[in-house]
Amino acid sequence: MSVSPITTPSKAKLSRKGSKAIPRRDIHFKLDDVDLKTWNPHGQHVSQFMNALSIVFPEGEKFFIESARHFKDQLKNPQLLEDLQGFIGQEAMHGREHRVYNERLAAMGYDVAGLERDSMKMLRGAAGKNPLNKLAATCALEHFTAVLADVLLNHPELIPENAHPEMRAMWMWHAVEENEHKAVCYDVYQSVTQGPSAYVRRTGMMALVTVLFWSRVFQNQAHLVRRDGIATDWRGWLQFGKFAFTQPGGLRHALKPYLDYFKPGFHPWQHDNRALLEQWKARYDQREMDELALAA
Numbered sequence: 001m002s003v004s005p006i007t008t009p010s011k012a013k014l015s016r017k018g019s020k021a022i023p024r025r026d027i028h029f030k031l032d033d034v035d036l037k038t039w040n041p042h043g044q045h046v047s048q049f050m051n052a053l054s055i056v057f058p059e060g061e062k063f064f065i066e067s068a069r070h071f072k073d074q075l076k077n078p079q080l081l082e083d084l085q086g087f088i089g090q091e092a093m094h095g096r097e098h099r100v101y102n103e104r105l106a107a108m109g110y111d112v113a114g115l116e117r118d119s120m121k122m123l124r125g126a127a128g129k130n131p132l133n134k135l136a137a138t139c140a141l142e143h144f145t146a147v148l149a150d151v152l153l154n155h156p157e158l159i160p161e162n163a164h165p166e167m168r169a170m171w172m173w174h175a176v177e178e179n180e181h182k183a184v185c186y187d188v189y190q191s192v193t194q195g196p197s198a199y200v201r202r203t204g205m206m207a208l209v210t211v212l213f214w215s216r217v218f219q220n221q222a223h224l225v226r227r228d229g230i231a232t233d234w235r236g237w238l239q240f241g242k243f244a245f246t247q248p249g250g251l252r253h254a255l256k257p258y259l260d261y262f263k264p265g266f267h268p269w270q271h272d273n274r275a276l277l278e279q280w281k282a283r284y285d286q287r288e289m290d291e292l293a294l295a296a
């Protein structure tokens with residue numbers, strides 16, 4: 001993997017919320033001149049697949065924050081409390097930036113509000129009102145995002161270097177932070193519930209959420225490509241199939257780490273990708289510092 005030269009910023013200059021390991025990076029991405037239909041060089045069906053993912057993020061991230069924050073007062077470990085703060089800060093920034101992204105999609109005539117509403121109805125319906133079920137659904141979706149994000153960082157050719165630079169930067173930033181905070185909700189869950197019932201709830205919710213999450217993402221993608229008039233373009237679908245399952249094969253690479261979640265002793269940091277994260281995260285520290293310097 002080629003990573004461009006980076007400068008490590010002076011941490012003292014950054015005024016940040018969140019924990020040292022999970023900093024809230026307040027970064028703004030400039031998407032004004034992005035052609036959202038074709039921004040990913042793997043083709044329009046791939047671009048719309050990633051746009052379909054973006055549509056579920058802001059409301060989903062709001063749900064994650066709500067579900068984890070509910071247990072804040074039950075946590076005794078000061079480090080976990082600090083990490084929870086970092087997690088909330090990072091997800092809030094993701095929600096903000098993906099909302100800007102999604103507003104641009106809405107301005108192109110796609111029914112983003114309707115798709116968001118349907119996604120949330122499904123997630124809230126599945127988790128119900130029980131706070132532990134909501135937290136288990138959050139842990140499941142956090143595992144999904146961490147696994148997909150790890151695949152993206154390991155296979156940056158999923159968003160090739162000739163993609164729009166701001167789109168690439170935004171997706172990679174999100175991928176880095178999803179991995180930095182990947183264990184927070186899981187650790188909260190383990191702090192508030194243990195034993196066989198905790199395992200059954202965690203894995204049962206993962207099975208349910210897997211079906212719902214992918215059905216929602218593909219329904220979103222179907223809406224987007226229908227509106228573009230390319231729903232029956234089989235060459236485009238073949239290109240998407242290749243992207244997802246063969247070369248680079250994003251979803252194929254995600255299968256094994258996804259399945260690890262069902263092991264009784266699973267913990268997100270068993271997928272230890274700290275060395276990989278080190279290669280990526282300094283560029284976003286630097287970018288945040290540049291933005292702060294500009295604003296000063």
Ligand SMILES: [Fe+2]
Pocket residue numbers: 061090091094095174178
């Ligand atoms: Fe996120």
Ligand SMILES: [Fe+2]
Pocket residue numbers: 091142145178181
């Ligand atoms: Fe997350």
